[in-house]
Amino acid sequence: MVKSNAYEDSTCDDLRGKEVSDFYFIMKFGKTTMSQFQQDGEWRRRDSAVKRGQLSIPSDQGNAIEVRALRSSISDAGSLMHNLSLSPSFQDRRGSRNSFGMALPIPKSPRSSRLSGSRDPASLKRDVLASQIQDMAKEKVEAAKNMAFAFDIDGVLVHGSKLIPEAARVMEVLNGDNELGIKLPYILLTNGGGKTESARVDELSGILKSPISTDQFIQSHTPMQALSEYYDTVLVCGGEGFKVRQVAEDYGFKTVVHTKDIQAWDPTISPWSKLSDEERKQAKIRDFDNLNFDAIMVFADSRDYQTDMQIIIDLLLSENGRLKTKAKNPLANQIPIYFSQGDLVFPTEHALPRLTQGAFRIAIESQYKTLTGGDLERVIYGKPELATYKYADTVIQQWMKEIHNEHTLPKNIYMIGDNPQSDICGGNMYGWNTCLVRTGVFKGGDNDINNPANFGVFANVLEAVQAAVKKELGQEFKLKWQDEEVNPVLQPGGVSAIE
CATH class of the missing domain: 3.40.50.1000 (HAD superfamily/HAD-like)
Structure with missing residues (x-):
């Protein structure tokens, strides 16, 4: 039997006619390829696609995408994956490897929202007024829809079961307490886990005093649900x-x-x-x-x-x-x-x-x-692994559709975290704007030496959000909804702001 690492850089063609375990073949080339390997031409098509860097679908149902995990960053598909370090110091997690030479499947199917559909009269009134304001400020609205946030949880929003005070205000601003009355897209991206997404969301909603949906929540093991079609x-x-x-x-x-x-x-x-x-x-x-x-x-x-x-x-x-x-x-x-x-x-x-x-x-x-x-031989999910960020893209797109009925991915995404080796490293490598806060793991100087935040270091999550919003929407943008500044269409004698 061939050792699993003996053909690390082998193609399907190289392995043809050799005794290779089903496990190794599946981990390297995918389950579909294994079942079709004996069919002339199919193995050539698959190998060619891998070499071209195309991300194939390892499921007939089309509910997953592959992100290749590599031993070496210089291999053919190295640009598609960054890997965690084996070094206990974790000083630089960018130069090491994930094992198996395999494709990491990522779920794409949408999940049911956990947000309540009921609204109080005051919220409905503000929605009407906000709609009018947004009609008159279309340029700012487009800019607002073109930015999004990804928050780590522990050390950024909470400490265990205790709220970090500034986090409550952040939730209010992002949920519409701003001059446009607009919801700014955000997701929660945590390396925590150990319970169902719905259970964790219920806990966080109570701590943050703000409704959180499972549609905007990713635990470390959430993308691993796609592995159920393999094992x-x-x-x-x-x-x-x-x-x-x-x-x-x-x-x-x-x-x-x-x-x-x-x-x-x-x-x-x-x-x-x-x-x-x-x-x-x-x-x-x-x-x-x-x-x-x-x-x-x-x-x-x-x-x-x-x-x-x-x-x-x-x-x-x-x-x-x-x-x-x-x-x-x-x-x-x-x-595995x-x-x-x-x-x-x-x-x-x-x-x-x-x-x-x-x-x-x-x-x-x-x-x-x-x-x-x-x-x-092992595979690691979570931040800073690329599979997690690929999955985050699909979640942000789904959440955009939920709150704005637009299935688009904002161009300006801000990752706010407290851990340079996971939050900041992963965000930097994925091309996001990264913000490092001092309320968690990071206790350093002006910035982290090995994984510096490219947007800056902030005392807390509120300061980071304020800086990002003002950069994208202007320094004069108000992070507070003001009823009195809105054309009072619902008041007696009021005239519509959109007439």
């Missing part, structure tokens, strides 16, 4: 309780196994960890002796490092993803593993940033290398 049986871990199991099931994975399910089935698999009575009740035990896992999904921070690491390592070293087996050559037969994000630390209510999923991944990589002598 049936998956191991999931991370987050509180069994919530990530519900996440994976909602994404469409057919057989979802939580690490605690396995621990309940065989407690000896993690000798120093004990399940609570409630965890035993929620665990779904089945015949794991005869179950082959297709992939491993780390959706959020592990709450039980020992158990999660042990089971993950067991499967990475297994024969065909079956527990209690050991592959003769694990480097050639490793099942996906991490939802790569941050090493994140801000909390604690005085100093805390370790997060990146630290967990580094530990697994180190264990795997010690046990096998080879590097762990």
Whole structure:
């Protein structure tokens, strides 16, 4: 059997007639190509498309697009992907690699909005007045529709469950409390996760005192829902309780196994960890002796490092993803593993940033290398990975249609974050305007040395939004709606502002 990295730069033509695992072929060229490989001409068409840099559709339903993830930035499709670092210091995450040489599928299907359709009379009145003002200021309106914001959450809008005070005012301004009464498009783009999008949106709406829709919200694992068309049986871990199991099931994975399910089935698999009575009740035990896992999904921070690491390592070293087996050559037969994000630390209510999923991944990589002598093949989603930004484009476009009935992508997008190695690095590489705030991870000087924010460094999110709005809409643009300055069409004797 050919080792997975032996043909890293191979084309379909190179591999024709050689013994290559189905897994490697699918990860390199896509599931559709594998099924059609024996058909004359098809493999040539696919390879040619890859070399031309075309992003093909790995689904007959057309609900995903591919973004190639590479080992090396100098490979043919290197311009389509930037990658996370293996360096624990994370000083420069731009020069390293994502593994598998695979295509990362991204969901494109729209989601149902979670915003309420009911409006109070005062809001309806302001909408009417705002419509008239906007009719008289078409140039400013077009400029407003041609800008958008992407916010990190932790360290920018909130600290854990606590609101950063300036964030509430930002939500008011973007939701129409400005001189045009216009909604400015924005999305929330976080490396957090571990629960369903709807559950997290409900929490944030309460903290921010502003309605947030699932249509404008992206968690680190949100784009991973597209992987459900490739894998049936998956191991999931991370987050509180069994919530990530519900996440994976909602994404469409057919057989979802939580690490605690396995621990309940065989407690000896993690000798120093004990399940609570409630965890035993929620665990779904089945015949794991005869179950082959297709992939491993780390959706959020592990709450039980020992158990999660042990089971993950067991499967990475297994024969065909079956527990209690050991592959003769694990480097050639490793099942795929996906991490939802790569941050090493994140801000909390604690005085100093805390370790997060990146630290967990580094530990697994180190264990795997010690046990096998080879590097762990893995794929990372989240910021600053290109797959996340490609997906963000589709979400912004959908949100533009929701609030302005225009399915367009604004030209001027501002990424506001607190982490230079994820928020700013990714935004810079994707061509967004980047704003670094001092309310989270970043505690440096004038700007970050390795990943400087190209639009500037600000004390908080409100200052960043104010600077961006005034740049795009003019220094005199007012970030406050003034009823008294509007032609009072709804007052007795009033004359319409658009007559």
